[in-house]
Structures are given as C-alpha cells and as structure tokens.
Amino acid sequence: MDNSTLIKAAIAVTILLLITVLVLSFYTKKQSRNTVLLLGICDAGKTSLYTLLRFGEKRSTVSSMKENEGQLAISNKTFDVVDLPGHERVRYRYVDFLPVAQSIVFVIDSTTLNKQVRSVAEYLYDVLAKPQVQKNRIPVLVVCNKSDMITALPTEKIRLMLESEINRLRSTRTARVEQSEEDETEVFLGYEGEDFKFEHVDNELEFVSCSVENKDIEKVQDWIRN
Numbered sequence: 384m385d386n387s388t389l390i391k392a393a394i395a396v397t398i399l400l401l402i403t404v405l406v407l408s409f410y411t412k413k414q415s416r417n418t419v420l421l422l423g424i425c426d427a428g429k430t431s432l433y434t435l436l437r438f439g440e441k442r443s444t445v446s447s448m449k450e451n452e453g454q455l456a457i458s459n460k461t462f463d464v465v466d467l468p469g470h471e472r473v474r475y476r477y478v479d480f481l482p483v484a485q486s487i488v489f490v491i492d493s494t495t496l497n498k499q500v501r502s503v504a505e506y507l508y509d510v511l512a513k514p515q516v517q518k519n520r521i522p523v524l525v526v527c528n529k530s531d532m533i534t535a536l537p538t539e540k541i542r543l544m545l546e547s548e549i550n551r552l553r554s555t556r557t558a559r560v561e562q563s564e565e566d567e568t569e570v571f572l573g574y575e576g577e578d579f580k581f582e583h584v585d586n587e588l589e590f591v592s593c594s595v596e597n598k599d600i601e602k603v604q605d606w607i608r609n
C-alpha cells in the first residue's frame with residue numbers, strides 16, 4: 384500500500400468514527416433528559432399526584448420509602464416520571480436522578496406550611512442550589528397542593544414565606560460552603576447583598592396551586608407538556 388492510500392484510509396476511518404460519536408451523543412442526549420422528578424417532603428401528595436397523572440385516577444397511598452417510576456402520556460408526548468419518597472432519610476437521593484431530569488415538580492402541602500416551612504425551604508434550597516440544576520437550567524414548578532382544603536394558604540403567601548425562609552437559610556449555608564469550597568456542592572442562590580427572591584434564580588421557576596383530591600391538576604399537566 385502506498386502512502387496516499389494509507390492517508391485516505393486513515394481519513395475515512397476518522398470520519399466514520401466522528402459520525403458514530405456524533406450520532407451516539409445525539410441519541411443519548413435525546414434519551415437521557417426525558418424525566419420529570421416529583422420532589423417534596425412527606426405527605427405533600429407526590430404519590431397521589433403521580434397516580435393521578437399516570438392513571439387518571441385517585442388511589443389511597445401510604446408513605447413511600449422507595450421511588451415509583453413509570454411513563455406518562457400528555458397529549459401525544461411521553462415522559463418518564465419518578466415520584467421520590469419525602470422521608471428525610473431518603474429524600475436527598477434525588478441527586479441520582481439529576482442526570483436524566485428534564486424538569487422538577489416540587490410538591491408542597493399548602494395546609495401545613497406554617498409548621499413545615501423550615502424543612503420545605505431546606506429541601507427546595509438544596510434542589511435550586513445544586514450545580515447540576517443550575518448548569519442545566521432545569522425548570523422547576525412549585526406545586527401548592529391540597530387547594531381544596533379551607534386551611535390551604537394562597538400561592539402568593541407560600542412564595543413569600545419560602546423566600547424569607549430561604550433568605551434566612553442562605554446565610555448559614557453560605558458560611559458552610561465557604562469552608563469547603565473545593566468540592567462545590569452548592570451554588571450561591573440569588574444576588575449577594577440582596578434579600579433572596581425567586582426571580583433571582585436563573586432557572587425557569589413557577590408557582591401554581593392544585594388539588595389532587597379534586598382532580599384539579601391541569602396547570603401541572605400543561606407545565607410538564609410545555
């Protein structure tokens with residue numbers, strides 16, 4: 384074989400390799416970000432919402448210790464959906480699913496937020512400040528569930544309560560981050576020197592109310608679909 388044949392063969396092999404890599408990366412990218420994560424503390428209504436989204440019906444639930452996974456069809460589009468348990472010992476395992484997360488639906492019980500604002504804010508803070516959530520600009524929908532109850536707080540009030548709680552948490556958490564800066568585990572949320580506001584977060588972030596009990600989840604379905 385002369386030199387020019389060798390060069391031609393090398394070029395052909397390189398081009399083939401490049402095409403394979405491109406096709407594979409396109410395919411895996413498309414495949415890998417198709418999952419909607421349902422997060423939130425215990426009793427928020429994640430499994431109830433998951434069941435209603437997937438099967439169009441309400442079923443009685445027990446507190447989850449393991450995630451539920453399945454497919455969801457909303458007007459001709461299919462999504463993978465994962466309902467993660469809210470128990471405090473396992474709720475942070477959601478990070479394992481971030482590589483495949485297309486969006487995050489963060490569920491809150493609007494009737495108990497007065498008592499639980501600290502744990503809800505801690506969890507939401509953790510999610511929003513994750514470098515992977517920030518880098519990939521994963522959209523987050525905060526769902527204020529149980530709006531059928533007379534004791535449910537209005538969405539705007541919930542937003543303000545969480546803003547001020549996250550603001551409080553931020554000062555303590557930032558101090559902790561500065562101690563261990565080399566392994567960046569969380570990003571600073573919002574603007575330095577300014578009170579925290581959800582609008583300071585770069586991700587698409589929205590609040591809606593819903594009631595799984597009354598099968599009133601249209602806003603959630605619309606958001607997931609778009």
Ligand SMILES: Nc1nc2c(ncn2[C@@H]2O[C@H](COP(=O)(O)OP(=O)(O)OP(=O)(O)O)[C@@H](O)[C@H]2O)c(=O)[nH]1
Pocket residue numbers: 423424425426427428429430431432443444445446447448467468469470528529530531532593594595596597
């Ligand atoms: N009134 C009312 N109750 C609801 C609603 N959605 C869920 N619930 C009730 O809230 C309780 C908790 O619901 P789950 O779906 O099991 O809560 P979860 O978020 O999956 O809780 P964990 O699995 O412990 O993390 C159940 O008794 C549900 O029937 C709602 O829209 N309105």
Ligand SMILES: [Mg+2]
Pocket residue numbers: 429430431444445446447467468469
């Ligand atoms: Mg559950």
